[in-house]
Amino acid sequence: MTRKQKKTLARILVSAVLLAAAWASPLEGIWRLAAFLVPYLIIGWDVLWKAIRNILHGQVFDENFLMALATVGALVLGDYPEATGVMLFYQVGELFQSYAVGRSRRSIAALMDIRPDYANIRRDGQLVQVDPEEVAVGDTIVVQPGEKIPLDGVVLSGESTLDTAALTGESMPRQALPGSEVISGCVNLSGLLEVQVTKEFGQSTVSKILDLVENATAKKAKAENFITRFARWYTPAVVIAAAALALIPSLVVGGWQIWLERALIFLVISCPCALVISVPLSFFGGIGGASRCGILVKGGNYLEALTRSDIVVFDKTGTLTKGVFAVSDIRPQPGFSKDQLLETAALAESYSNHPISQSLRAAWQGQIDTARVGQVQEIAGQGLLATVDGGRVAAGNARLMEGMGLSPAACDQPGTVVHLALEGQYMGYILISDQVKPDAADAIAALKQQGVRKTVMLTGDNQATGEAVAAQLGLDEVHTQLLPADKVERVEQLLGQCKAGRHLVFVGDGVNDAPVLSRADIGIAMGAMGSDAAIEAADIVLMDDSPAKIGTALSIARKTMRIVHQNIVFALGVKGLFLLMGAFGAANMWEAVFADVGVAVIAILNATRALNISEFQPKKNTK
Ligand code: ADP
Numbered sequence: 039m040t041r042k043q044k045k046t047l048a049r050i051l052v053s054a055v056l057l058a059a060a061w062a063s064p065l066e067g068i069w070r071l072a073a074f075l076v077p078y079l080i081i082g083w084d085v086l087w088k089a090i091r092n093i094l095h096g097q098v099f100d101e102n103f104l105m106a107l108a109t110v111g112a113l114v115l116g117d118y119p120e121a122t123g124v125m126l127f128y129q130v131g132e133l134f135q136s137y138a139v140g141r142s143r144r145s146i147a148a149l150m151d152i153r154p155d156y157a158n159i160r161r162d163g164q165l166v167q168v169d170p171e172e173v174a175v176g177d178t179i180v181v182q183p184g185e186k187i188p189l190d191g192v193v194l195s196g197e198s199t200l201d202t203a204a205l206t207g208e209s210m211p212r213q214a215l216p217g218s219e220v221i222s223g224c225v226n227l228s229g230l231l232e233v234q235v236t237k238e239f240g241q242s243t244v245s246k247i248l249d250l251v252e253n254a255t256a257k258k259a260k261a262e263n264f265i266t267r268f269a270r271w272y273t274p275a276v277v278i279a280a281a282a283l284a285l286i287p288s289l290v291v292g293g294w295q296i297w298l299e300r301a302l303i304f305l306v307i308s309c310p311c312a313l314v315i316s317v318p319l320s321f322f323g324g325i326g327g328a329s330r331c332g333i334l335v336k337g338g339n340y341l342e343a344l345t346r347s348d349i350v351v352f353d354k355t356g357t358l359t360k361g362v363f364a365v366s367d368i369r370p371q372p373g374f375s376k377d378q379l380l381e382t383a384a385l386a387e388s389y390s391n392h393p394i395s396q397s398l399r400a401a402w403q404g405q406i407d408t409a410r411v412g413q414v415q416e417i418a419g420q421g422l423l424a425t426v427d428g429g430r431v432a433a434g435n436a437r438l439m440e441g442m443g444l445s446p447a448a449c450d451q452p453g454t455v456v457h458l459a460l461e462g463q464y465m466g467y468i469l470i471s472d473q474v475k476p477d478a479a480d481a482i483a484a485l486k487q488q489g490v491r492k493t494v495m496l497t498g499d500n501q502a503t504g505e506a507v508a509a510q511l512g513l514d515e516v517h518t519q520l521l522p523a524d525k526v527e528r529v530e531q532l533l534g535q536c537k538a539g540r541h542l543v544f545v546g547d548g549v550n551d552a553p554v555l556s557r558a559d560i561g562i563a564m565g566a567m568g569s570d571a572a573i574e575a576a577d578i579v580l581m582d583d584s585p586a587k588i589g590t591a592l593s594i595a596r597k598t599m600r601i602v603h604q605n606i607v608f609a610l611g612v613k614g615l616f617l618l619m620g621a622f623g624a625a626n627m628w629e630a631v632f633a634d635v636g637v638a639v640i641a642i643l644n645a646t647r648a649l650n651i652s653e654f655q656p657k658k659n660t661k
Pocket residue numbers: 353354355356387390392394395418419420421422433434435454455456496497498499500520522549550
């Protein structure tokens with residue numbers, strides 16, 4: 039508990055004792071009022087004060103006003119115990135709320151406990167701890183076993199395993215070897231690592247993620263906006279209704295005191311706190327629960343939208359397939375050797391971070407001297423041009439070759455073809471093949487089960503490969519040989535096919551699909567460990583690259599919305615019932631306050647369920 043909460047608790051206890059004492063005392067008249075006023079003011083002064091302050095600021099109608107009006111009215115009518123009791127239970131409810139909100143905030147903070155406190159730098163042979171913000175790009179930091187990696191970088195020396203659970207929700211540790219990229223926020227488990235920093239702290243993965251999570255609650259879902267609007271109209275409406283209830287029947291049938299009392303009960307019951315607090319709290323819990331699974335959702339609105347997904351569109355390379363290509367064949371034209379082809383490709387591709395480039399570099403086992411390469415120009419969806427040893431090299435698909443007026447050899451084997459040309463002369467091709475991710479087929483089947491009507495794959499790869507992958511995974515539709523701009527066009531067509539009020543989701547790996555990510559209703563980027571463009575363009579970011587997480591995101595969204603709807607229906611239902619009962623004299627002030635606090639407590643408890651994700655996590659296998 040915070041200090042403020044402890045103080046409220048103390049006030050509650052003191053005023054409860056004083057209330058009991060006043061009740062038991064034989065005091066009469068003005069002394070009786072005085073005896074009740076002490077606990078009433080102890081417990082209610084802040085509510086009264088807030089109500090007065092709001093009136094002075096012209097914002098009359100809120101729950102403080104309702105409570106102040108109802109209890110002061112009860113005092114005027116001589117219902118002293120009721121007036122004090124209502125205030126007391128109202129504060130019990132408030133305390134409970136602030137406790138619940140604090141708890142989910144803390145558990146989000148704890149699960150996002152990835153902010154590094156320091157970085158180790160070697161100075162005069164000694165390790166010194168410095169603020170991560172002071173470390174510059176190119177500096178070398180030392181990460182000891184057990185420490186968090188403070189900044190993104192590349193391992194210079196040392197071998198270790200990294201715990202990425204805080205970022206991805208996956209418990210499998212990753213290996214880090216010299217040359218591997220490491221991401222801030224991971225925990226170094228076993229060995230000492232020397233890391234060369236590649237991004238300053240403000241640009242690091244950790245900072246980006248923290249920003250994202252902190253800003254997520256600013257993007258309100260429709261259900262949340264509805265509640266805010268609702269509260270704005272509801273309170274004045276209730277006050278007017280209560281005034282009418284106090285006035286009209288007493289003018290018609292008389293007995294103004296009974297009607298005034300009923301009107302006050304009406305006010306107590308009507309307090310909208312349960313809704314106002316529990317709906318945002320549910321979204322907050324849903325976003326927090328998702329980030330515990332390694333799914334970063336940029337706002338409650340996206341959770342809400344996810345539950346109405348109609349078409350899910352996938353990119354192929356790196357999204358449904360591993361993006362790790364193995365060379366399966368090399369076919370040089372006469373006059374060139376296989377080695378020559380592979381070396382040229384590896385060199386030309388040496389600056390690109392496209393999955394194809396990385397694979398070709400890995401396939402060429404020799405040293406890559408980047409000084410031999412210059413003037414690299416990437417052509418998204420086709421390949422690239424570069425100067426290698428002074429000669430103009432083109433590496434890419436058939437479209438790229440045809441654009442240069444060359445006629446590339448046809449290839450009848452399945453796989454992705456990288457054609458090569460040197461100084462306008464066709465050199466031959468390298469056939470590379472990718473593998474489908476092991477959980478991709480299940481992930482797509484799961485989406486279908488969750489009510490997704492259509493699954494589509496868009497790829498810049500050739501028809502044979504695209505169709506083979508689509509068939510293997512059970513996708514409904516596939517479009518091949520698309521340039522990035524064609525993908526946007528396709529997505530626009532598909533947007534038109536979505537059922538009214540339903541949404542299109544695009545899932546990509548973040549390599550040249552930022553335009554589509556932002557064009558779709560919901561853009562999901564995966565494998566965000568390190569890719570900034572993806573984190574920025576997407577609405578939902580999957581920290582690792584497992585397609586199964588899309589289904590998890592959908593389930594979390596569904597659960598969150600279910601809780602939100604339960605709370606809205608439950609709170610409004612109980613309130614409506616008690617309002618009627620109050621108006622007809624079937625509920626007294628005590629029942630009214632129990633109804634109000636009870637509904638709030640139940641709704642809040644229900645909302646905190648959204649934070650619980652055990653049902654979405656893979657069962658730990660006990661080996
Ligand atoms: P996808 O749509 O499958 O994600 P891309 O749009 O990134 O693929 O690329 C489409 C096609 O363009 C690839 O299948 C490949 O033939 C070619 N291509 C793209 N980038 C490169 C590259 N760096 N080197 C060689 N070929 C490339």
